[in-house]
Amino acid sequence: MPGKMDDIVALCRRRGFIFQSSEIYGGINGFWDYGPLGTELKRNLKNAWWKDVVQGELIGPDGNPVDIVGVDCTIIMHPRAWVASGHVGGFSDPMVDCRESKARYRADHLMLLGARGEAASQLFAFVSGDDKGLATARKKLEKYLKRSLADGDLEMRPFTAIGADERAIAVGPDATEKGTLTEPRQFNLMFKTLVGAVEDPSNYAYLRPETAQGIFVNFQNVVDSSRVRVPFGIAQVGKAFRNEVTPRNFTFRSREFEQMEIEFFIRPDSANEWYAWWRAERYRWWQSIGLAGANLRLREHDRDELAHYAKAGAGVCDIEYKFPFTDPDFGELEGVAHRADFDLRQHAEHSGKGEKARYFDQERNERYFPHVIEPSAGADRGTLALLCEAYTPDESRASKVFMKFSPRMAPIKAGIFPLVNKDGMPEIGERLWRELRTSHAVEFDEKQSIGKRYARMDEAGTPFCLTIDSQTLQDGTLTVRHRDDQRQERIAVDRASEWLNTAVSGA
Ligand code: GAP
Numbered sequence: 001m002p003g004k005m006d007d008i009v010a011l012c013r014r015r016g017f018i019f020q021s022s023e024i025y026g027g028i029n030g031f032w033d034y035g036p037l038g039t040e041l042k043r044n045l046k047n048a049w050w051k052d053v054v055q056g057e058l059i060g061p062d063g064n065p066v067d068i069v070g071v072d073c074t075i076i077m078h079p080r081a082w083v084a085s086g087h088v089g090g091f092s093d094p095m096v097d098c099r100e101s102k103a104r105y106r107a108d109h110l111m112l113l114g115a116r117g118e119a120a121s122q123l124f125a126f127v128s129g130d131d132k133g134l135a136t137a138r139k140k141l142e143k144y145l146k147r148s149l150a151d152g153d154l155e156m157r158p159f160t161a162i163g164a165d166e167r168a169i170a171v172g173p174d175a176t177e178k179g180t181l182t183e184p185r186q187f188n189l190m191f192k193t194l195v196g197a198v199e200d201p202s203n204y205a206y207l208r209p210e211t212a213q214g215i216f217v218n219f220q221n222v223v224d225s226s227r228v229r230v231p232f233g234i235a236q237v238g239k240a241f242r243n244e245v246t247p248r249n250f251t252f253r254s255r256e257f258e259q260m261e262i263e264f265f266i267r268p269d270s271a272n273e274w275y276a277w278w279r280a281e282r283y284r285w286w287q288s289i290g291l292a293g294a295n296l297r298l299r300e301h302d303r304d305e306l307a308h309y310a311k312a313g314a315g316v317c318d319i320e321y322k323f324p325f326t327d328p329d330f331g332e333l334e335g336v337a338h339r340a341d342f343d344l345r346q347h348a349e350h351s352g353k354g355e356k357a358r359y360f361d362q363e364r365n366e367r368y369f370p371h372v373i374e375p376s377a378g379a380d381r382g383t384l385a386l387l388c389e390a391y392t393p394d395e396s397r398a399s400k401v402f403m404k405f406s407p408r409m410a411p412i413k414a415g416i417f418p419l420v421n422k423d424g425m426p427e428i429g430e431r432l433w434r435e436l437r438t439s440h441a442v443e444f445d446e447k448q449s450i451g452k453r454y455a456r457m458d459e460a461g462t463p464f465c466l467t468i469d470s471q472t473l474q475d476g477t478l479t480v481r482h483r484d485d486q487r488q489e490r491i492a493v494d495r496a497s498e499w500l501n502t503a504v505s506g507a
Pocket of ligand 1: 209210211212242244251252253254255256257258259261332333334335374376377378379380381382
């Protein structure tokens with residue numbers, strides 16, 4: 001459904017949710033900036049995660065409160081940490097270069113188009129999921145065959161399924177000649193940088209591709225400096241960087257993004273119960289912030305999909321959302337994985353701490369490397385899912401569309417409007433705005449007609465508009481206009497603060 005996605009991207013730019021990074025220079029592929037409304041939305045998501053999960057009052061499968069503490073680690077870590085984690089050796093995608101266009105593609109994203117049942121002497125490549133790219137490849141094929149083709153005449157195959165002979169007749173997505181696509185080669189996704197002034201390989205370092213490793217390398221520090229005991233978790237929210245080969249689908253696959261990760265340390269023999277508990281809990285949480293419908297699903301990985309460290313574990317699942325660009329398929333919002341003791345063991349070995357780094361369980365009087373259940377979520381993908389879920393076309397409204405955020409996630413909780421700019425209405429409105437803004441993101445707007453002000457708030461996804469009108473002057477009440485059904489009710493001005501507290505926290 002590319003049309004809907006185009007509309008969402010346009011609204012995000014128009015209303016200041018998300019802009020292309022460095023737009024005035026033509027943008028930079030795979031990087032995005034959040035505008036005023038987007039910043040509030042993403043902050044609401046991250047704050048809800050921290051409050052509900054890290055500081056929350058969750059009860060674990062053992063009947064005890066779930067204990068989680070936070071860390072805030074550096075983006076650049078000791079380069080050996082990435083050797084230990086496996087990212088230096090293995091964090092790579094198979095890449096294909098086009099010698100003609102100089103473009104680079106992920107091999108597993110490339111498809112080849114040909115005519116069914118014909119021995120081809122040219123095949124035309126396109127990036128899977130790119131409708132425009134497919135249309136271009138089809139035009140090239142029809143031009144080459146000098147006839148038009150019905151949908152049923154088309155044959156598509158993954159680039160990874162072909163050999164050298166067929167590669168020699170493949171025309172790249174942005175090329176005109178055949179045989180310009182290279183064999184797939186591994187390409188490391190970590191951004192490399194230099195620490196210090198001397199340009200020497202010994203000074204190379206990496207921008208972290210996940211926040212998780214900062215947690216693992218601080219495991220011992222946290223145990224030694226706080227009162228946590230297994231089972232407990234360490235949480236971190238922060239930026240991660242991956243030099244994605246084909247960043248695409250708006251913020252979904254970016255080169256700089258934010259993660260919300262927990263490494264939850266458990267006794268090895270309790271992995272099954274904690275994995276099942278986290279799986280259910282994380283799914284419930286995404287539903288609780290407004291992704292309650294059929295667009296959200298939980299998908300357990302097949303055994304052959306699992307990462308090396310997870311093969312023998314309790315399981316790995318993804319919480320997925322049906323984005324307009326994945327529809328009818330789903331895209332990952334969060335992964336929940338039993339990583340066993342892989343990371344703690346790796347860091348113990350590579351740092352030279354060895355078996356001394358094992359955790360001492362006082363209750364059992366034994367030493368072991370705790371196992372880990374890792375719920376790892378993306379703040380940008382979460383924000384994008386909230387935007388897609390909220391987007392509600394409505395031809396009957398002046399704005400033609402409104403954003404149906406839950407009041408808790410909404411960037412602005414209430415608009416405050418004097419109906420006209422006279423008779424003391426602006427003064428009452430401004431007083432109310434000053435009072436409400438101490439607890440909530442609220443906006444005072446006295447410009448243009450009331451219809452236009454409602455329309456602006458509908459596009460921003462503001463759940464309530466509070467209007468001061470002539471009746472306010474007589475009986476001290478104001479009109480509340482509800483965004484979703486446009487219902488109106490009157491409440492006392494001096495109860496508005498209490499009313500808004502309940503309306504925002506109750507949802
Ligand atoms: N520590 C485990 C880990 O990093 P991951 O599945 O690679 O696992 C976790 O990433 C989450 O981070 C994903 O579910 C997704 O929400 C987010 N994420 C990963 N790559 C991303 C990208 N290129 N752009 C935006 N978000 C991304």
